[in-house]
Amino acid sequence: MANSDPIPRDQAPPSDSEETNGADEISEEGEEEEDTEYEEFEEEEEELDPVRERERLKSIFRRLSTDPVHVRVHDVVIKGNTKTKDAIIEAEISDLFKKPRTVQELVAAASIANARLKQLDVFDSVSITLDAGPAELPGTTNVVIEVVEASNPLTGNVGVFSKPEARSWSLEGSLKLKNLFGHADIWDTSGAFGWDQSLEIGTGVWVPRFKSVPTPLSARAFLLSQDWLKFSSYKERLMGLNFGLLSTNNHDLSYNLTWRTLTDPTRMSSPSIRRQLGHNVLSALKYCYKIDRRDSHLRPKSGYAFSSTSQVSGLWDLRGLKFFRQEFDLRAAMPLGFWNAALNVGLSAGAIFPLGRNFTKLSTSVPDRFFLGGHSSLVCSLGGPSSLLGFQTRGLGPNDMRRVLNLNKDEGSSVQSDCHDFVGGDLAVTAFADVSFDLPLKIFRDAGIHGHAFVCAGNLAKLSEGEIRNFSTERFLKTFRSSAGVGVILPTKFFRVEVNYCHVLKQFENDHGKNGIQFSFSSPL
């Protein structure tokens, strides 16, 4: 590196002119000239060096970014982790730094490592530096990972989330305790109150890896209470354990052990529901495969998505519920080329079968069947047949008459209850087509408010208790319910609001379809 300070005159090297004594004046003048020239030369050199340095650095970076500069990782140094075990951090990034052979590959690997460590959610910040390796080993580099652990391990959170299981949105609050044992473990306690009067309390733990299992594991204990009295004359209380066994981007495998109790405090239920009241154990393995290549899950304009969920119950004890349940969901989105419009189409289907001898004559449990209806978004939700705009929650399909009220014994009259219990279907199919478009005003476009027009259809059928023999595809297709409508979507910070006007095109006796304006709230995420 060039020295930018000029050499003082009193320290100027002795010039040859000092040996000449005769022409002192001339020599002095010559010395002065030489000094001046020397100083000017040095100044010019000093002015040229920063420029040369910049050029040199630029050429280095150009070479690093374009040419394959070979390098090998000598060591990975982890700093800043006082609580988190080294093994946890190493396990997250170990495979990333073995393969890179060039600087470009190494930089890419470092960014992936950074993202993975931040995803653990136990660090306030993560920085990765590539330092020079030992001098005796040229062409090597040391990767220095410096983490700052969360200063406050306890965090709280309140939000609105959509819950596919409850088929509604819920207000949820949670407390998280991070990294209690240094394994990047996250302990949480949460409570949720749903729009459909459901209440859930749970506590659980999540670890990114455990011993030889490379994928995240979770365990959760929960208590959930749901009120379906208005639709199906029963209340449901679930208490149990859920274990997440495998969780990757596309695959999810979990085991659920639940004690489920159905009660009817009103004593008005139909015979079908009355026979389902009581206690049951659900011991089920659930596998979900999901692939979502849409560009957005709130307003997709291109891409496709597919999900398949398989659930088999009856694993632990012969006296628990035994069934096999399968759901498919296929979506596609394509841009239309005007007004930022896009066409979304979707097809969902699901079926549930009891397991056991003479399974065609056995019954399925009502809470595990399929129900259609409700106001959840057609486009955003991905997880089996559930939503059918224009119809109330659990507002169509197989139903049974509730208890008759005998008010006037003397006259022998009775009031026919106009309420039916919707008991769900063993087979469900839904389909929809939705066109979303920007609204004319710029202020709406800037806020993300857009419009949509949709048409949707769906149907349920009972297959259990011998009904599979009476099933006819032709009749199933003929009895499809359908609706159409238009609406506006407002993506606010707190909710994603859909205001739709729905017109029911086809419904059948006892269905709860209704023309008019409906509101739908879902999570903004």
Added chain:
Amino acid sequence: MGDSRSSGDRHLFLVARKPRFGLPTACPSCLPVYLYLKLANADFTVEFDSSFPDSDHIPYVEYGESVALNNEKGGVIELLKEEAILDLNAKHTSLAIPDLVSTKAMVSSWLYEAILYELWIAIGGDVAHNIYFSDLPWPIGKILHWKKIYNVKKLLGVTKVNCEERELEIYKKANEAYEALSLKLGDQVFFFDNRPTDVDALFLGHALFVLHALPETSELRSNLLKHDNLVKYAEHLKAELQLDSTPSSTQPSSSSKDASTSSAPRRKPSSGWGAKPNPKPKKEKTEEEKKFRRRAKYFLATQLVAVLVFLSLMGVPGDSEMDDEDAVDYDEE
């Protein structure tokens, strides 16, 4: 044998707990109802429920869209009588009614408490487990069993302090009831006028349960065995009603009773009996009220949407303003 007023053309469904110990249903609450229908020569089918052992609405009897639950209006038998579906007491003279009512009260209270105490507290868990919880997974059955024992102790007023005293009291009353019933029965086939009544159904259910379900070590059983005529009465009627053979029945899970599909025509209600509901029926709303409520809902929803739109359009002061300020400061420097 009995007198059923209008059961000839009506089919009933009795949902009870499962059979065991050679009895058509092993539950001491369900057995009297079963025997009442048998004594009345009613046309009925039994279905068994094994998933709700802690319910108080079982046993229940269904006819059409109506149902008589055990936790309403004094029980299933009282409801069947009240609605004139099956009334074994109908042809008894008014002179026998006071005696009948007092005998029934004694059987329904003293002997019922004795059964509760013997089954849930005195003899241990095996009998109760076999009747109520054997079809449920073990942890659930155990928890429900403990819960039931706690509730029975609370109902009978049994505590650690007074359990012996309370036991003596319960057995004393049971013995008095046996003696009174033994004297009342004598050599007759039935308790009143040689015709079956609901008292016969209630006591027969009690006696058969005590004789066949309770173990030989049971004190209640020992006390009943002292009254030969009561034992002969029970065994005689058991044979007469052919209770030894397993009743034709179906499990609720494979019941052939179907739920209506959505395209089926609506079933017409049967004229006849039905229970008055506990919850009051909804008041008919006038058209004006409905309209007002609908408009109010729309108004509130519109206000909410307007607020949300306002919030999203106005937004929060963003970083761009901060950056502009910084830029100005930098330029000034």
